[in-house]
Amino acid sequence: MKFSHVLAAAALATALGAHAQTAPQSSADHASHHTTASAAPQSQGEVRKVDREQGKVTLRHGPLLNLDMPAMTMVFKAADPTLLGGLKEGDKVQFTAEKVNGVFVVTAIQEAD
């Protein structure tokens, strides 16, 4: 009887310990879940320059909420140079920008209607 009591106490301590370890983990998961959910909205922009050799595009863009960035004109790297295929200066575009390893990257871009 006394032995099983000790086991129950040990099991309880283990459960509490596990809980203390998983709580911050699950809140981090929760935060990353929200980051992921809002990471790739479509943003509006206008093509200022296309550099196919470098795989870069200069866009004048509106606020990028996912990157916490106000409206500006800046250079983005294309995630894939073929994304820039049909683009030319002055095109109104919808695009998705993400920050990858400290570099702003366009992961999707298309002419806006």
Ligand SMILES: [Cu+2]
């Ligand atoms: Cu910007």
